[in-house]
Every structure is written in structure tokens, then in C-alpha cells.
């Protein structure tokens with residue numbers, strides 16, 4: 001049995017700004033998407049069989065040429081993404097093979113430096129029987145809920161809160177069922193499983209798995225890459 005990796009990479013990167021779509025922005029001379037593909041391939045215990053990459057409509061051929069040299073023996077499928085992240089994941093999921101896959105990972109192109117051990121932890125937990133698995137890290141700020149007027153409603157106990165990363169791993173049939181339902185307002189795929197009443201398992205994530213969202217995140221990304229490239 002093998003793993004399929006869906007990579008939603010069709011976002012515009014409005015918070016990051018710049019000309020190119022975010023997944024094609026470069027760090028250390030290579031795009032975030034290439035770094036993400038390389039990171040997934042480094043997780044050898046995941047037994048990756050295919051990548052399905054959702055890209056901005058119209059960029060399919062260019063992205064295929066860009067990624068071909070990095071996919072190696074892993075099959076590379078490209079699909080035009082949708083308006084929302086969940087649309088892009090659903091469209092990619094339609095290309096995931098029906099047979100021979102025991103785990104589907106969904107991994108943001110915008111998280112280029114996830115350590116291999118995090119990916120392998122997610123896959124191992126799915127293979128051990130958890131139908132939905134997410135990597136998480138503790139939150140370091142105090143989090144408050146506020147109302148429309150900006151007034152604080154309450155302060156949740158921080159020890160019960162975590163920040164959620166990707167890749168998120170799923171038993172394939174569950175992920176298909178989750179994306180067949182109502183996806184409105186869902187900011188990750190695990191949330192769709194929660195809506196079905198499925199228990200979602202957490203595993204330890206990593207600070208390196210942060211999401212490139214705003215311009216300063218590129219500075220952190222450059223610094224992580226420089227650290228990794230230093231012998």
C-alpha cells in the first residue's frame with residue numbers, strides 16, 4: 001500500500017503580495033512548491049506513489065515542466081485548482097487512484113520545510129488505524145474570543161489549544177466522504193471530518209512546518225534554508 005499526496009498550490013497569496021502565485025515564489029532560488037515536493041519525497045517511510053498538485057488555472061503546463069525533474073519515480077498529476085482551498089483539494093482528490101492507496105496526505109505548498117519525521121508520523125498514525133491525523137504545535141500567545149464590536153467574550157484555557165499544520169493524513173474513503181459534504185467555511189480538511197463526527201488524532205508538528213503567509217515569513221524561510229544548507 002502507498003500514500004498519495006495532494007498539494008493545494010492554487011492560491012494567489014494575497015497576504016504575501018507580489019506578482020507570482022505564492023506557490024511559485026522562490027526561496028533560495030527554488031519555488032515553495034519545489035521545496036514542498038522535495039520535503040515530501042524525503043519522507044521515505046511514507047511510500048509515496050503519487051502527487052496531485054492543484055495549481056492556478058492556466059499554469060498547468062508550466063508547473064508540470066517545473067516539477068517533472070523533482071517528482072522522480074512518484075507519479076505527478078496536475079489539476080486546475082478552485083476558488084477556495086477546499087475546492088482545490090476536492091478537485092485534486094478526484095485524481096487520486098481508487099486502489100492501492102491507504103493514506104492520502106493533504107499538504108499546503110505554502111509549508112515548504114516540513115521535516116520528514118513529521119510527515120512520517122502522520123502517515124504512521126493513519127496506518128495504525130487513525131482515520132484523520134493532524135500535526136500540531138502548542139500556541140504561544142494567549143488566545144481570546146472577541147465579538148463583532150471587538151469586545152472580549154472569553155479566554156480559552158491555552159493548555160487545550162494547539163496550532164494546526166499540514167500535512168494532514170486521512171484514510172482515503174473518509175476524505176472522499178468529507179469532501180462530498182458541505183465544505184463552506186472549512187479552513188482545513190480535518191474540520192470536514194469533525195463535521196462527520198470522526199475523531200481527529202493529533203501528532204507532534206514542528207516549528208519548521210510554518211506556513212509562508214506574509215512577507216516576513218519569506219525571511220524566516222530563507223533563514224531555515226540557509227541553516228539546512230550549512231554543513
Ligand SMILES: Nc1ccn([C@@H]2O[C@H](COP(=O)(O)OP(=O)(O)OP(=O)(O)O)[C@@H](O)[C@H]2O)c(=O)n1
Nearest residue numbers: 008009010011012013014015083084088109110
Ligand atoms: N483557492 C485556493 C486557495 C489556497 N490554496 C492553497 O492552500 C494553501 C494554503 O492557503 P493560503 O496560505 O491561504 O494561500 P493563499 O490562498 O494563496 O493565500 P492568501 O489567502 O493570502 O491569498 C496554499 O498552498 C494555497 O496555494 C489552493 O490550492 N486553492
Ligand SMILES: C[C@](O)(CO)[C@H](O)COP(=O)(O)O
Nearest residue numbers: 085108164165166187188211
Ligand atoms: C490548512 C491550514 O494550513 C492548517 O493550519 C490552514 O488552515 C490554511 O489556512 P489559510 O487561511 O487557507 O492559509
